[in-house]
Amino acid sequence: MTRSFPSGDEKSARRGARVQNDAIISLENVSQQFDGTTVLHDISLSVKNREFFTLLGPSGCGKTTILRILAGFETPTSGSVHIGGRDVTDLAPNRRKVNTVFQSYALFPHMTVFENVAFGLRMSRTPKAELQARVAEMLHMVELEGLEGRKPQQLSGGQQQRVAIARAAVNKPLVLLLDEPLSALDAKLRKQMQRELKHLQRRLGITFVFVTHDQEEAFSLSDRVVVMDQGRIEQVGTPIEVYEEPVNLRVAKFVGETNILDAEVLGQEMTCPDGSLKARVEGEERACLLKAKRPFGEGCRVKVVLRPEDLIVHSHRPSAEAGLSLEGVVDETIYKGTTYDIAITLKTGKKLLVTEFFDEDDEKMIVAAGQPVFVTWIKGWEVVLPDDPA
Secondary structure, three states: OOOOOOOHHHHHHHHHHHHHHOEEEEEEEEEEEEOOEEEEEEEEEEEEOOOEEEEEOOOOOOHHHHHHHHHOOOOOOEEEEEEOOEEOOOOOHHHOOEEEEOOOOOOOOOOOHHHHHHHHHHHOOOOHHHHHHHHHHHHHHOOOOOOOOOOHHHOOHHHHHHHHHHHHHOOOOOEEEEEOOOOOOOHHHHHHHHHHHHHHHHHHOOEEEEEEOOHHHHHHHOOEEEEEEOOEEEEEEOHHHHHHOOOOHHHHHHOOOOEEEEEEEEEEOOOOOOOOEEEEEOOEEEEEEEOOOOOOOOOOEEEEEEOHHHEEEEOOOOOHHHOOOEEEEEEEEEEOOOEEEEEEEEOOOOEEEEEEEOOOOOOOOOOOOOOEEEEEEOOOOOEEEEOOOO
């Protein structure tokens, strides 16, 4: 019986299939200290192959430190880093299959677009014919054909960003690291580049690890987001999961506009078909009121998290079927075109923000400042969290 051995192409295909299904990046129990101060606390996370993965958090939360550890610019105090199934914890940056796009783009001002993109290939002594073909292919991919001879100062901000990405991607890294590359752009161009960046990531077919403090940017670009605070991971999930189901008050307060109501659990109502809780919310008590995804005992202090678009404003007290209604007074109404915001102060003094869609054909008049109103929400849209930031 003759034994057949796989060809080199077949072996590469199998290896590629394994990498595609496995994590391309893995951080295991990574901590980092600077001058005795811990800036990363026992970080463990994995990034899938070809995923757009974003590190989101306020300044000083540790997201850029993680990026620098992945790039090899920092060595963690403890823990390990794996990229493409290989332990790279102690490897120098030039020995890792990653490239970085910096916030300032760091283009060489004396080089043309072609020379900037070709720089890494020249350093690795790529044959001339192959170099020219790969640079041309990359410039076509980032839509910069015809600009090969220009210097960076002759390009727009968006074009400079694409040159920086092309220069990093032409070396065919496993992972592209992006350190807030859109922060220097004006608002309109930033929106445009967000769309282009996502499309480019799909065309390149490589993993992007993106750092930003901008929540809207993170949600519009990412397959998954990790929310960080004070050197710790607070939550990892899809943009929808992070926005709709924050795991704690830190995430709820950081991500988007949030209304947080004070409440006390009075017990679980056995008569409720969905196991809802009886609770007192902002002084108003009602049975079968809250749907919680974690257990809360009688007497527990909790926070009820509701997004502005989750709330409904009524000019008169609604019927009992509408659920709990909280009485308040309108502070101001802010027209925003397709939507308008209503700022309300409840009888308890709690401030709420409600967002409603504007319909000029709707006979319901937009509520005016000083008008008494009642606020309700659809049961199940609330998130019930422990009265504890952690």
